[in-house]
Amino acid sequence: MNDKTKPATIKEVAQLAGVAPSTVSLVLNNSDKVREGTRQKVLQAVKKLNYVPNNFAVSLRQSHYICLGALVPDLYNPFYLEIIKGLREQCNMAGYPIYVVETKNSLEEEKKQISYLRSIKVNSYVFIGTGDDDEDLAQNLLANPNNRVCYADKYDSTGTIPHVVIDNYRAAFDAMECLIHHGCDNIYYITQKIMSTPVVKRMDGVIDAMKKHGLYQENKIVIANDVLLGKLESGYYAMNSILAQDRPTGVMASSDYLAIGMKRALSEHGLKIPDDISMIGFDNIDISRFTVPSLTTVNQPREQMGALAFSLVTDRDAIFTPANNCFVLRHDFIIRESVQNRNT
Amino acid sequence: MNDKTKPATIKEVAQLAGVAPSTVSLVLNNSDKVREGTRQKVLQAVKKLNYVPNNFAVSLRQSHYICLGALVPDLYNPFYLEIIKGLREQCNMAGYPIYVVETKNSLEEEKKQISYLRSIKVNSYVFIGTGDDDEDLAQNLLANPNNRVCYADKYDSTGTIPHVVIDNYRAAFDAMECLIHHGCDNIYYITQKIMSTPVVKRMDGVIDAMKKHGLYQENKIVIANDVLLGKLESGYYAMNSILAQDRPTGVMASSDYLAIGMKRALSEHGLKIPDDISMIGFDNIDISRFTVPSLTTVNQPREQMGALAFSLVTDRDAIFTPANNCFVLRHDFIIRESVQNRNT
DNA sequence: ATGAAAGCGCTAACAT
DNA sequence: ATGTTAGCGCTTTCAT
Numbered sequence: 001m002n003d004k005t006k007p008a009t010i011k012e013v014a015q016l017a018g019v020a021p022s023t024v025s026l027v028l029n030n031s032d033k034v035r036e037g038t039r040q041k042v043l044q045a046v047k048k049l050n051y052v053p054n055n056f057a058v059s060l061r062q063s064h065y066i067c068l069g070a071l072v073p074d075l076y077n078p079f080y081l082e083i084i085k086g087l088r089e090q091c092n093m094a095g096y097p098i099y100v101v102e103t104k105n106s107l108e109e110e111k112k113q114i115s116y117l118r119s120i121k122v123n124s125y126v127f128i129g130t131g132d133d134d135e136d137l138a139q140n141l142l143a144n145p146n147n148r149v150c151y152a153d154k155y156d157s158t159g160t161i162p163h164v165v166i167d168n169y170r171a172a173f174d175a176m177e178c179l180i181h182h183g184c185d186n187i188y189y190i191t192q193k194i195m196s197t198p199v200v201k202r203m204d205g206v207i208d209a210m211k212k213h214g215l216y217q218e219n220k221i222v223i224a225n226d227v228l229l230g231k232l233e234s235g236y237y238a239m240n241s242i243l244a245q246d247r248p249t250g251v252m253a254s255s256d257y258l259a260i261g262m263k264r265a266l267s268e269h270g271l272k273i274p275d276d277i278s279m280i281g282f283d284n285i286d287i288s289r290f291t292v293p294s295l296t297t298v299n300q301p302r303e304q305m306g307a308l309a310f311s312l313v314t315d316r317d318a319i320f321t322p323a324n325n326c327f328v329l330r331h332d333f334i335i336r337e338s339v340q341n342r343n344t
Numbered sequence: 345m346n347d348k349t350k351p352a353t354i355k356e357v358a359q360l361a362g363v364a365p366s367t368v369s370l371v372l373n374n375s376d377k378v379r380e381g382t383r384q385k386v387l388q389a390v391k392k393l394n395y396v397p398n399n400f401a402v403s404l405r406q407s408h409y410i411c412l413g414a415l416v417p418d419l420y421n422p423f424y425l426e427i428i429k430g431l432r433e434q435c436n437m438a439g440y441p442i443y444v445v446e447t448k449n450s451l452e453e454e455k456k457q458i459s460y461l462r463s464i465k466v467n468s469y470v471f472i473g474t475g476d477d478d479e480d481l482a483q484n485l486l487a488n489p490n491n492r493v494c495y496a497d498k499y500d501s502t503g504t505i506p507h508v509v510i511d512n513y514r515a516a517f518d519a520m521e522c523l524i525h526h527g528c529d530n531i532y533y534i535t536q537k538i539m540s541t542p543v544v545k546r547m548d549g550v551i552d553a554m555k556k557h558g559l560y561q562e563n564k565i566v567i568a569n570d571v572l573l574g575k576l577e578s579g580y581y582a583m584n585s586i587l588a589q590d591r592p593t594g595v596m597a598s599s600d601y602l603a604i605g606m607k608r609a610l611s612e613h614g615l616k617i618p619d620d621i622s623m624i625g626f627d628n629i630d631i632s633r634f635t636v637p638s639l640t641t642v643n644q645p646r647e648q649m650g651a652l653a654f655s656l657v658t659d660r661d662a663i664f665t666p667a668n669n670c671f672v673l674r675h676d677f678i679i680r681e682s683v684q685n686r687n688t
Numbered sequence: 689a690t691g692a693a694a695g696c697g698c699t700a701a702c703a704t
Numbered sequence: 705a706t707g708t709t710a711g712c713g714c715t716t717t718c719a720t
Contacts, residue, residue, distance in 0.1 A: 006407070006488075007462075007488060009713055009714085010713065011713075011714095019691085020690065020692075021692095021713090021715090022690075022691065022716075023689085023691075025714070025715055026689090026715095033689060034690085035689060035690090038689080038690080050487070052459055052462040052463045053463055054404070054465065055400075055463040055465070056401075056403040056464070056465060056712085057404050057696090057713035057715090058713080059400040059714095060398070060400040060401050060696050060697065060713080061695080061696055061713080061714050061715050062696085062714085062715070062716095075425065075429075076422065076425050078420060081420050082420075085419075119397055119398065121399075121400060143394070144350075146350070232630055232631065232633075236634065260631060260634055260635075261634055263636060264633075264635075264636060264638075267636040286574065286576055287576065287604060287631065289576075290580065290604055290605055290607070290608040291604075292607060292608060292636070294608075353696095353697055354697065354699095355697080363707085364706065365697090365698075365707090366698095366699075366706075366707065366708080366709095367706055367707075369700090370699095370705095370706085377705060377706090378705070379705060382706080397697085397698075398696090400696090400697080400698090401696075401699090401712090402697080403712095404696090404697080404712050404713065404714090405697080405698050405699050405700085405711085405712055406698085406699070406712085407712070
């Protein structure tokens, strides 16, 4: 054990082992051109001094390496967390460091975080579910040809950035039509604030399905203010405002969190799901299987989205064009107890 | 704009601005001994070259600084996430970087992560809710007098490490007694796997409350295997196993997550909360307010715990002894709909 | 197989 | 007020 106030350096290890710093370096990097005896001496010195290499020095020296940065609007949302999980697992396997930062749905915050990531030499950026107004930031990053960028749960309008999504339009269309096929004739859709294309596509799908069956009216689409309030809260308030003037037979939410808040409002008004009203969410977060009644929802393959994003941002050679930059993963519509047939 | 393949350095900025690197450094660090004209020239060059300082070089150079690392068992648990939020906010305000890593309830993983944090020169460690078997790791860290360590939701047996907790024994005792006072006479307690003192103290509180009222039997305490399964899942299975052979009138869980899984099992057996059975959780996660019925639970002041942990780990002078290293924050018992009086 | 020396980008002490 | 210089801890040629 050492009792010095500063951590040991490679020089001290070298001294103790009676070799040169460069030899220590070789040992630590598992070079095979070190004699076994020397290697052992070095390893012992490392242990004795409790030596850990200074990554700042290592990184400063080695300019060529891969380091990921993931940007998410909200670090507490299980949906994003699962995408990050997929990303993280791949990083661990590949031995790449990854930094996750929160952008709080604010372009300013996003800028700040990116500039931080740049300063620590992150060169592979994954934007997860951020707003549509940040495409300049991504392009700016790409000005340095060492950087890579990819999106998850986010679309690209420039045709240059690979992105992983599900067919949000289709998924939402089908979900809404499911409600209709089950005999709901007065259906509301509550959506989170509209800041990104996936949310727009879901809304478009919902509206088109409503129109197809002659059920669309402007007031059936309600925008919940989930930026200031929590999502649970805003779902609750949005549902309450609907119930103040109407008795829908079906309701769909743009996320499960929203749906759980809405559920509470329904119960307070004495409405039973699914007997009085059917309900559908979006995202299939963990808890949706366990709520009573369990929640019908759209599953996004979140970990897989993260894993694919890893491959895309990590591929240093691929060239992406409008023809090949969009990766659509399969979603699943999961019917659970919150939807009931009310035909005849 | 620059089209070089490598990011700009301070030297290039200096050259473009026609000054020395050290002047650029002064400008970037907001020194007041730079003439306004020079400052402007430098700032322009910075902008033109899209320059971001290389943090590795900065950190390598400046050996004295503060950098936090937070260790949590599970990055997806809202309870820990809120503690981290409190921590993060303080860090942002103070301008200290913070790294959060996941230890997955594994001592091995914890070792690995600590060695990583050491390599990036983290010198302030916050252990959140990790198992009791990692005290050596903490002591090892303290061998370097530059390091600081503190705990949150975790006790210290060495008397040297400041830790932030609530009175877990009292909280659990009171919660259990609440169930009893409301007339429950057949009560089960489902606890997460026992790996840390807070969980032990809760169990002790529960058992003592049961004993006080002559309600204790060994089989009333059920350990849910929440390490392999998710917490929701394991709550569900544990409750099912109880319902296979008994009809309790009250049930308490060591965490809200567990409780939500249990709730599902109860509903599948046709039991209504709180009419047939009363239920209490622990932690007061967001969702508990919105479940139907809403969940009676113990609130831990999570953000505050994080904020206090920040102060403790950041205070470079304080000396902690067994007499002053334990910080007990006030908890609240929150009575909601899931508990009902069944006395006559 | 091992050592010597240069240099990654930055800051701080000192010089001017 | 600004420039010069040394050196943080490491890796990587290049010698030996």
